[in-house]
Structures are given as C-alpha cells and as structure tokens.
Amino acid sequence: MSDKLLTLSGVHTHIGAYHILHGVELAVPRGQLTMLLGRNGAGKTTTLRTILGLWRASQGRIVFDGQDITQAATPQIAGRGIAYVPENMGIFADLTVKENMVLAARGAKNASQIDGERLQWIFSLFPAVEKFWNHPAGKLSGGQKQMLAVSRAIVEPRELLIIDEPSKGLAPAIINNMIGAFEQLKAKGVTILLVEQNINFAKRLGDTVAVMDNGVVVHAGSMKELAEDEELQHSLLGLAL
Structure with a gap:
C-alpha cells in the first residue's frame, strides 16, 4: 500500500x-x-x-x-x-492564455522564463493552449478553458x-x-x-x-x-x- x-x-x-x-x-x-x-x-x-x-x-x-x-x-x-482547479475553472477571462500561464508560473515574470521543456509537454497534452496562446482566455470554448485551467495547475511541478x-x-x-x-x-x-x-x-x-x-x-x-x-x-x- x-x-x-x-x-x-x-x-x-x-x-x-x-x-x-x-x-x-x-x-x-x-x-x-x-x-x-x-x-x-x-x-x-x-x-x-x-x-x-x-x-x-x-x-x-x-x-x-x-x-x-x-x-x-x-x-x-x-x-x-498543491494546485487546485475549481469547478468554475477560475481563469482570468480578460488576460491572454499566455498571461494566465505566466501568472500560474510563480517563478516567471514573462513567458520566456517558463520552463520550456515543461511548456512543450503541456502543449503536447493540450494543443489548444499553444494554438490560442495569444488569444483572450475569455474567448475560448468551455473545453479549451478547462484545458487552460489544468495547464495552469501543472505549469510548475x-x-x-x-x-x-x-x-x-x-x-x-x-x-x-x-x-x-x-x-x-x-x-x-x-x-x-x-x-x-x-x-x-x-x-x-x-x-x-x-x-x-x-x-x-x-x-x-x-x-x-x-x-x-x-x-x-x-x-x-x-x-x-
């Protein structure tokens, strides 16, 4: 056990x-x-x-x-x-997908400081996150918002x-x-x-x-x-x- x-x-x-x-x-x-x-x-x-x-x-x-x-x-x-993805997903609708990810990566001040290998792994899990990287998060579909919410939770180990x-x-x-x-x-x-x-x-x-x-x-x-x-x-x- x-x-x-x-x-x-x-x-x-x-x-x-x-x-x-x-x-x-x-x-x-x-x-x-x-x-x-x-x-x-x-x-x-x-x-x-x-x-x-x-x-x-x-x-x-x-x-x-x-x-x-x-x-x-x-x-x-x-x-x-500990990372938490609430039922309402809690994304920042007025920010871009990239800005949402940077906020979740507490050690990063901009996207270039996010662990590149980890980010590519996230893109492989959720291609929509990469595709809509510069789009406002509020414009995403429900499924894409959920992918972003989980991606934010795992952007750091x-x-x-x-x-x-x-x-x-x-x-x-x-x-x-x-x-x-x-x-x-x-x-x-x-x-x-x-x-x-x-x-x-x-x-x-x-x-x-x-x-x-x-x-x-x-x-x-x-x-x-x-x-x-x-x-x-x-x-x-x-x-x-």
Missing part, C-alpha cells in the same frame, strides 16, 4: 449557520488518482475547499506530506505544492492536484483528451484528488475511491472493486457504473 500524501481525520466544516462536513475521514495515497464521488450536495466541493483553506475546518485535522495544514493560510498550502469536475459539460472527444493527460500525469508520479460525476471517467482513471453522502465518507476502497460491484454502486450512488 502506498503511503498517504494527504489525510483528513474527523474534519468538520461550518459555512455560516450551516454544518456541511460532519467528520470526514479521507486518505489520498501518494502517486495515485483518488476519485471523490457522491450525489450533488454530498459535500465533495466543500471537502476540496476545506483542504485548500478556502473554508476553514471547524474541527478535525488535515495533514499533507507529514505536515499539519489544518490552520494554514491558502497561499501557504499552495506553496507546499506539483505534489498534489485537486480538481473539481474536469469533464463537466465537455464533449466526449475532449474528455478523452483530458483522460489521456491525467494518465500521463499519473505516470509521472503526480498524486491527484478528483471530484467527478462522469462515471466512465472515474472508472478509467481511478485507483482508489471515496464516496460521500451527507457530509461524511460512507465508503472508501479500490475503484476497480466499486466498478465491478453493481449492488454497492446502487446503494452508494443510486446508479450502476
């Missing part, structure tokens, strides 16, 4: 008067892709945002690479090598990628392209925590899986085992994979 890069132990999160997470237990093995599944409103996005410090855990402990980050500020957490529903609203051909990119990232040893509603996406990519319901993790284990157990799928998700 791989060691755990990220663990959540008994994590509770309140947002205003609402108690959203009720003691989340989650382990993300190093070098694997962990799928976080569950019905809408189960607490998946809140879990991601709590890990990043965007919402503060009111109870429990979050440990990343042996360090307690429960009370750390979001910039400190990002500085440890990261220990952990946290991605919220990367296939949402995308055409099947673009989803296949995204799957290929994540497979390459996995091959490079990048650890990924991914929220996804596309079940075929989850089956093809996931190593481990955690299923949430009502603010807690109700199942954790092998993605392959869940994909092969229709009765378990129905009980956890109300559907068959």
Whole structure:
C-alpha cells in the first residue's frame, strides 16, 4: 500500500449557520488518482475547499506530506505544492492564455522564463493552449478553458492536484483528451484528488475511491472493486457504473 500524501481525520466544516462536513475521514495515497464521488450536495466541493483553506475546518485535522495544514493560510498550502482547479475553472477571462500561464508560473515574470521543456509537454497534452496562446482566455470554448485551467495547475511541478469536475459539460472527444493527460500525469508520479460525476471517467482513471453522502465518507476502497460491484454502486450512488 502506498503511503498517504494527504489525510483528513474527523474534519468538520461550518459555512455560516450551516454544518456541511460532519467528520470526514479521507486518505489520498501518494502517486495515485483518488476519485471523490457522491450525489450533488454530498459535500465533495466543500471537502476540496476545506483542504485548500478556502473554508476553514471547524474541527478535525488535515495533514499533507507529514505536515499539519489544518490552520494554514491558502497561499501557504499552495506553496507546499498543491494546485487546485475549481469547478468554475477560475481563469482570468480578460488576460491572454499566455498571461494566465505566466501568472500560474510563480517563478516567471514573462513567458520566456517558463520552463520550456515543461511548456512543450503541456502543449503536447493540450494543443489548444499553444494554438490560442495569444488569444483572450475569455474567448475560448468551455473545453479549451478547462484545458487552460489544468495547464495552469501543472505549469510548475506539483505534489498534489485537486480538481473539481474536469469533464463537466465537455464533449466526449475532449474528455478523452483530458483522460489521456491525467494518465500521463499519473505516470509521472503526480498524486491527484478528483471530484467527478462522469462515471466512465472515474472508472478509467481511478485507483482508489471515496464516496460521500451527507457530509461524511460512507465508503472508501479500490475503484476497480466499486466498478465491478453493481449492488454497492446502487446503494452508494443510486446508479450502476
């Protein structure tokens, strides 16, 4: 069993008067892709945002690479090598694709200072990023914006990628392209925590899986085992994979 890069132990999160997470237990093995599944409103996005410090855990402990980050500020957490792609992608629409990438490459003041070999690798994963390099990011299609959002997250080496529903609203051909990119990232040893509603996406990519319901993790284990157990799928998700 791989060691755990990220663990959540008994994590509770309140947002205003609402108690959203009720003691989340989650382990993300190093070098694997962990799928976080569950019905809408189960607490998946809140879990991601709590890990990043965007919402503060009111109870429990979050440990990343042996360090307690429960009370750390979001910039400190990002500085440890965690990248986050939110569901809304968070791109700067008025900036060009190039300017978005330069902002994400914290060590670069201009595009020429981005690691050239890494940039060419990103272009090989997402040719649209190179094609529209000098275009305003707001003019891109939904799929192209998603490619840019993931490209920004990997423009520098990261220990952990946290991605919220990367296939949402995308055409099947673009989803296949995204799957290929994540497979390459996995091959490079990048650890990924991914929220996804596309079940075929989850089956093809996931190593481990955690299923949430009502603010807690109700199942954790092998993605392959869940994909092969229709009765378990129905009980956890109300559907068959």
